[in-house]
Structure formats: C-alpha cells, structure tokens
Amino acid sequence: MNIPNIKEARKRSDKEVSYIYLNQEYDNSAFKNKKYFLRTYGCQMNVHDSEEIASRLESLGFVPGNSIEDSDVVILNTCAIRENAHDKLFGFLGRCKHEKEKNNPDLIIAICGCMAQEEGVVNNLLKNHPYVDIVFGTHNIYQLQELILNRNKKQQIEVFSCEGNVYENISYKRESSIKAWVNIQYGCDKFCTYCIVPYTRGKQRSRKSNEIINEVKQLKKDGYKEVTLLGQNVNAYGKDIDGELSFAGLLEEVSKTGIERIRFVTSHPWDFTDEMIEVIAKYSNIMPYIHLPLQSGSTNVLKQMGRRYTQEEYLELYKKIKDKIPNCAITTDIIVGFPNESDDDFNETLKVVNECKFDGAYTFIYSPREGTPAAKMDDSISLEVKEKRLQELNSLINNYSLESNKKYLGREVPVLLEGISEKDSSKLFGYTDTFKLVNVSGLKDNIGKIVNVKITDAKSFSLDGEIQ
Ligand code: 5AD
Ligand code: SF4
Numbered sequence: 001m002n003i004p005n006i007k008e009a010r011k012r013s014d015k016e017v018s019y020i021y022l023n024q025e026y027d028n029s030a031f032k033n034k035k036y037f038l039r040t041y042g043c044q045m046n047v048h049d050s051e052e053i054a055s056r057l058e059s060l061g062f063v064p065g066n067s068i069e070d071s072d073v074v075i076l077n078t079c080a081i082r083e084n085a086h087d088k089l090f091g092f093l094g095r096c097k098h099e100k101e102k103n104n105p106d107l108i109i110a111i112c113g114c115m116a117q118e119e120g121v122v123n124n125l126l127k128n129h130p131y132v133d134i135v136f137g138t139h140n141i142y143q144l145q146e147l148i149l150n151r152n153k154k155q156q157i158e159v160f161s162c163e164g165n166v167y168e169n170i171s172y173k174r175e176s177s178i179k180a181w182v183n184i185q186y187g188c189d190k191f192c193t194y195c196i197v198p199y200t201r202g203k204q205r206s207r208k209s210n211e212i213i214n215e216v217k218q219l220k221k222d223g224y225k226e227v228t229l230l231g232q233n234v235n236a237y238g239k240d241i242d243g244e245l246s247f248a249g250l251l252e253e254v255s256k257t258g259i260e261r262i263r264f265v266t267s268h269p270w271d272f273t274d275e276m277i278e279v280i281a282k283y284s285n286i287m288p289y290i291h292l293p294l295q296s297g298s299t300n301v302l303k304q305m306g307r308r309y310t311q312e313e314y315l316e317l318y319k320k321i322k323d324k325i326p327n328c329a330i331t332t333d334i335i336v337g338f339p340n341e342s343d344d345d346f347n348e349t350l351k352v353v354n355e356c357k358f359d360g361a362y363t364f365i366y367s368p369r370e371g372t373p374a375a376k377m378d379d380s381i382s383l384e385v386k387e388k389r390l391q392e393l394n395s396l397i398n399n400y401s402l403e404s405n406k407k408y409l410g411r412e413v414p415v416l417l418e419g420i421s422e423k424d425s426s427k428l429f430g431y432t433d434t435f436k437l438v439n440v441s442g443l444k445d446n447i448g449k450i451v452n453v454k455i456t457d458a459k460s461f462s463l464d465g466e467i468q
Pocket of ligand 1: 295
C-alpha cells in the first residue's frame with residue numbers, strides 16, 4: 001500500500017529520471033469478455049491516460065461496456081482542477097456503491113487520476129468508502145493489471161508521491177483513428193501558487209526526442225492525420241535532458257516526418273522563444289494555433305500567482321506571435337477571483353482581453369487546492385463578486401470569439417473532418433488549421449480527409465460551412 005503524501009509530492013531533487021522500457025505481457029483470457037466502464041474527467045493528459053488504461057484493461061480480456069450497471073470493472077479517472085471535481089467523484093461512487101450492494105457484489109471499483117494523488121481524498125476513501133477496491137495514482141498506471149489480478153478483500157492503494165519516471169513501450173487504445181495525442185513531457189516544475197498539478201504529476205521530465213519522432217512516424221504509417229504534442233509546459237521541453245533538442249528543434253523534427261497536422265498544448269508565456277515562433281511560422285504542417293494561458297491581466301496578481309511575467313510581457317509576446325505567424329489563432333485560460341483580486345486588478349484582465357481579442361478562453365473562478373501556497377492566503381472577496389466578474393468576463397470573451405469567427409464568413413478554409421456531428425447526425429464536424437470547430441453537410445466518406453470548406457455561418461463556438 002502506498003498512500004499519497006503532499007510533502008513528498010512537493011520535493012524536487014537532482015535525482016536522475018529513469019527511462020523505463022516496459023515489457024509487460026498478460027493472459028488475455030483472464031477476464032475474457034468481461035466488461036469495463038471507464039469515465040474520464042479533465043484535461044487532454046487525462047484523456048490520453050485513459051487511452052492507456054483502456055489498453056491495459058483489454059490486455060486482460062476486458063471489452064468495453066456501456067454503463068456501470070452492465071460492467072464488471074468501473075474506473076473513474078478524476079481531475080483535481082475542474083469545477084465540481086469532488087461532487088462528480090462522490091456522485092459516481094454513490095452509483096457504484098448502490099450497484100455493488102444491490103446487484104453485483106463482485107463489481108471492481110477503481111479510482112485514479114489527479115484526485116487519487118490528493119492525501120485528503122485518499123484518506124476519505126479509506127475511511128468512508130470501503131467498497132472502493134483500487135486507488136491508483138498518475139505514476140502507477142503501469143501497475144493496473146497487477147492491481148486487478150491481485151485484488152483481495154482489502155482496499156489496494158497504490159499512489160506514489162514521487163518525482164516520477166518516464167515509461168516507454170506503452171500501448172494505447174486510441175479514441176480516434178484520425179488524430180492522436182503524443183506525450184512529450186510529464187509533470188511541471190513551475191509551481192504557480194494556485195495549481196495542484198506539480199504535486200499530482202511530479203517533476204517536469206521530457207521523453208527522449210527519438211522516441212517521440214518514432215511514435216509520430218508510426219502514427220503516420222497507421223494513417224493518422226494529426227498529432228497533438230502534450231505537456232504541461234511544452235516550451236520547456238528538453239531542458240531536463242543534457243544535449244536534448246529544444247521544443248523548437250523538436251517541432252522541426254516532428255514537422256519533417258511529414259504528418260499532415262501538428263498541434264501542441266500547453267505553452268507557458270514565460271519561456272516561449274523567438275525560435276519557436278519562427279519554426280511555427282515556417283512549417284505549413286505546424287498549425288497556426290496557440291493556447292497561451294494568461295491567468296490574469298494584472299501584474300500584481302500575476303506576481304502573487306508566481307507566473308513569472310508581467311502584463312506588458314504577455315502583450316509583447318502576443319503581438320510578436322500575431323505579427324510573425326499570419327492568421328494565428330490564440331486562446332487562453334483566465335482565473336477570476338484569485339485571493340484579494342481587487343476591482344482594479346480585474347479591470348486589468350478586461351483590458352488585456354480587450355487588447356488581445358482572443359479566439360476563445362477557458363475561464364475559471366479561483367478555488368483553493370489543499371497544499372498549494374494560494375490556499376493559505378486570506379481572501380476578502382466574496383463569491384458573489386467573483387461570480388459577477390466571471391459573468392462579465394465570459395460575455396466579453398464570447399463577443400470576441402464571435403468576432404473572430406465572423407472573420408471566416410465567405411472564406412474557403414481547409415478542414416480535417418473527424419466524424420458525425422453530435423448535435424445533428426446529418427452533418428459532419430471537423431477543425432480548421434486554427435482549431436475552429438466547423439459543422440458541414442457532406443458524405444461520410446469524407447471523414448478522415450482534409451477538405452476545403454466555404455464558411456457560411458459563424459457562431460460564438462462554431463462555424464457552419466459547405467464542402468467545396
Ligand atoms: N482554481 C481555478 N482555476 C485553476 N486552474 C488551475 N488551478 C486552478 C485553481 N486552483 C485553471 C488554470 C489552468 C487551467 C487548466 O485550470 O487557468 O490554466
Ligand atoms: Fe499548473 Fe502553472 Fe504548471 Fe500550468 S505551469 S500546470 S498552471 S503549475
């Protein structure tokens with residue numbers, strides 16, 4: 001049993017990262033045709049982890065189920081950042097408990113993801129939710145099969161609060177056959193004062209560039225059209241390995257594989273180099289789209305957040321990107337109601353939004369995360385004020401999203417069609433190079449292709465168009 005420990009999770013040492021080449025084989029008749037139900041909350045990192053989890057379950061013989069009620073194992077991959085994370089976890093557990101007590105005493109219930117890394121959450125599960133069989137952390141996914149095979153009456157908790165290693169030879173059951181996630185870096189060392197990620201995901205550690213390039217080459221061979229390079233701070237890629245490529249160098253090499261579309265998330269404004277901007281501008285298969293979290297427009301709040309840039313520096317970078325990469329779309333993340341954010345501070349955020357006119361933004365009300373420095377700060381701002389600010393910000397953001405989308409009206413743009421639209425089954429959906437969602441009428445055999453689409457209507461969150 002390994003229980004999470006926030007003090008351990010906070011540690012950063014000079015200990016070298018181990019690169020571990022997994023060679024795991026399992027008897028795939030162990031759970032032949034038993035069903036699994038896997039629900040995922042949170043960011044792309046979690047979505048991609050779930051692709052690994054699904055592959056591990058299938059290596060034991062499990063097949064996908066449709067619900068908690070028709071499954072033999074249920075796994076909830078949790079997020080510690082998004083709103084209502086706790087409510088979602090305990091709501092899900094309530095349903096699982098009911099099912100196990102009333103209908104299926106053999107149901108295996110497992111919890112993983114960022115909340116599994118939180119001391120308070122795991123202690124609560126141990127004390128109050130004995131029907132949960134397995135809790136495994138973000139560093140422990142490789143142990144999943146063993147945990148299921150060796151389960152017994154006792155709860156099994158395997159959560160390392162370590163700086164972390166890098167595992168290779170991981171199999172994924174990818175959700176799409178058109179676009180794929182590719183990890184380039186794990187963890188984060190930025191320690192922004194509000195953020196739990198450096199504690200839940202360990203220290204910043206890069207994968208070796210040759211492994212990344214080989215993965216992209218294989219994906220291309222398998223017919224994938226797009227890869228998204230994943231990391232908490234992709235611009236810091238390679239800094240933790242002597243002699244490794246920089247992120248700009250990596251992008252260039254990935255571009256040379258000839259895969260049709262390359263995206264990357266997330267960039268930190270702090271170490272975004274001119275070289276990166278040049279490379280993105282130079283190669284046509286690197287998409288002109290950057291997610292550049294602002295968090296706050298107030299230099300004072302940015303300082304309290306530990307973000308390492310000022311309002312002026314953010315704006316300067318923003319302008320440089322817009323100047324050098326024609327047609328580049330930029331989206332952002334903004335937190336309102338950081339402890340003691342004044343009206344003036346909030347107005348600075350509005351000012352930056354008015355200057356940047358972002359293509360889109362994810363907005364959040366600050367919520368304290370146990371163990372982070374900001375959670376200890378006094379806060380004199382009421383929730384009511386924070387909610388009002390969020391509303392004001394959202395309506396401004398939505399206006400600019402609509403404005404930026406309207407610029408596409410009448411234009412013809414390349415769109416990678418990904419599937420049938422969820423809202424209207426007579427339509428297909430896809431994304432422009434600038435990551436605008438487009439709904440189009442058209443035949444299914446266009447799915448997986450990049451087609452020219454003429455934009456006929458623009459809304460705040462999507463475009464409509466016709467295949468040319
Ligand atoms: N409260 C509110 N929003 C947060 N984010 C991260 N931590 C918190 C928090 N404690 C937001 C940031 C980040 C995004 C993924 O989530 O804006 O960029
Ligand atoms: Fe969190 Fe900051 Fe790291 Fe992003 S850069 S994951 S906000 S600590």
